Amino acid sequence: MNWAKLSNVSTAIKSTVNHKLSFKSNPTITLSILESGLLRCRTPKQFNQILSQMILTGYLKDAYAASRLLKFSIESSFVPVDYSLQIFTRLENSNGFTWNTMMRALVQRKNSPQDAILLYKSMLNENVGPDNYTYPILIQAAALLVAHFEGKQVHGHALKLGFDLHVYVGNTLINMYSVCGNMRDARRVFDGSPELDRVSWNSILAGYVQIGDVEEAKRVFDRMPQRNTIASNSMIVLFGKTGRVGDAFDLFNELDEKDMVSWSAIISCYEQNRMYEDALGMFKRMCAGGIELDEVVLVSILSACAHMCAGEIRKSVHGLAIKMGIESYLNLLNALIHMYSKCEEVSEAQKLFDVGHHNLDLISWNSMISGYIRSGLLERAEALFYSMPEKDLISWSAMISGYAQHDQFSKTLELFQEMQLSGIRPDETILVSVISACTHLGALDLGRWVHAYISKNGLNVNVILGTTLLDMYMKCGCVESAMDVFCKMEERGVSTWNAAILGLAMNGLTERSLDLLSEMKSSGVKPNEITFMAVLGACRHMGLVDEGRSHFDSMVREFKVEPNVKHYGCMVDLLGRAGELEEAEELIQTMPMAPDVSTWGALLGACKKHGDVEMGERVGRKLIELQPDHDGFHVLLSNMYASRGNWDDVIEIRGMMTENGVVKTPGCSMIEANGIVHEFLAGDKTHPQIEEIENKLEEMGKRIKMEGYVPDTNDVFLEIDEEEKETSLFRHSEKLAVAFGLLCIAPPTPIRIMKNLRICNDCHTAFKLTSKAYDREIVARDRHRFHHFKHGRCSCSDFW
């Protein structure tokens, strides 16, 4: 039987009357014949025979007989709901039962609750009286629609007709309000019910479980006249979701009858609370106890395996999943793809992805994308992302944060803008990646826009988002905006305090930074190793040797934080900068771990600063030996020779660089103007406005010379004459960026630039004088810290 051809009942009848009818010898049908006919009815054809017979004999006009036929058609798997609906609409006589049956079919079989509500309206129009079966169906329809307004209306009708006292009506009302998260009304119905049964208790409990109100749920659960497995299982789940693992475990143990769902719930509880070993342990107990497994519990276990990347178990759970049938359960396939993606076995994930290609969903695609990203295969992730049939927030989020995690910050921002054009609204997670990209690119305007977006849309500034914002402002040199974010945060984590302490230190506000450390201690937050990196860094910037020593000592003594190699490096730097070269070298020799390259590097920098060529040469040559491909050490040593005019040594070092294939990292500066980030390399002539920039540079040179500028050619790497050295100095990337800023950024907005390396001595002097000559604030961020130039001075007090 081709149902598509049977577009309406009359054609169905035409086609069936031409067949020999099984009831031919029986022109009148009795109820018992109808019942026995329906009992034997297995195919659409047989059903149509019965239907046409009823039409021909006029028996369909009997409301009761029609209701039996309709009930059968709706309960049978081979009659489409729309076909039943056509029969229903052509019935001459119907009763409350047929209306109820039809409405239930629309809700439960056709999944169109809105049609059921429309049918109810015609029922009222035709003056068929609703009964106590009608309202549970309609209330269920409203619950499915999460349509509060309709729900309230239906509730009103039931009240008016007095059906609200019926226990089924009450139960569905409790359920509906619970689903809509309206626990006040759910509770009102519950408390006002003349009769409460198991369903009433379970429904009100489910409501509190859904909104996560663990206290109220527990009160209801404790008051229940008789507990049942379903209620207990819900409570285990809720305890798990609210982190009360102990309570979940106790309840699980108390259960007389643990069914598959109970085991599944306790396993998921461990899994969601990151207790993966315990989840696996429970799973083993479950298997050992011979409890039946299903796809849901396997998904939980696969998720636990994904977090642990446990090799052996992974294979055996994979085997169980295959047995279960991954082609029947997409969730199971997805959990497997996720597991292999997470454990960086992308090729294994890819195989599963390809096998199931015909019926995958968004979760499969998103897992695969994040698998590629985790393995650093950004191009493949990108290709998959752009070939997706449809994308959701998580797809965008995976790709945007993927770029940010792999330092592709410009792409992060580009994709974010593309997402906005496509009309998708970002959430907190995406904004964290976007803000972090702004931080790295110094894109302050966009960062500020994101901040405004958060406030305007009432997004939740959680610890991570707040800390990211604070860090962004600090690293863009906007200390006050950063501290404003800090003050307004309701909850602060250690990382929040660290970002603030570090940020203040980077911006040269050492005193405030150290004050904040005291505030952190007195507010009961325990500093960690990162806090001390920030604190020692603060002392280093200002050359506070004694203060640094005392914080270094307090790490272990007061806070049980063992200093690591970076803390020692910081101390070496602090001592070295202050000219305590011997003490610094001694610290290196007595530290409990092997000094790393940057610790030696700090000492080399100190030698350069204090002109100790003897120690510098020793340290520098040792460093080149340790890391022959590092550009900075060659450059430092070479500069040290150059400043003393030892050109032979300079040439030797340059030779070594060529030999070792060392390429000097080109200096690169960035500046944001009108929402676009401009990049400059040293000697760069590619910028479209290069002529104007060069004119501006020339003017800058003249004006700062009037303020007393003398070029500092000591650090020029090349052996060239003084005039050329000066020209080369005036093509430094940071000077190009500042000149561009003078051209394009109107006062009083500060000119903010960012440099990938440390700012050079000459640029530092030049910018101090530029800030005075042009009366402009210049904020320069280099790889270590900030310099705020204003009225001829720098916030670092020339100590950096």
Add this chain to the structure above:
DNA sequence: TTAGGGTTAG
């Protein structure tokens, strides 16, 4: 002829 428990992707 009412309701209801466990799972996966950033």
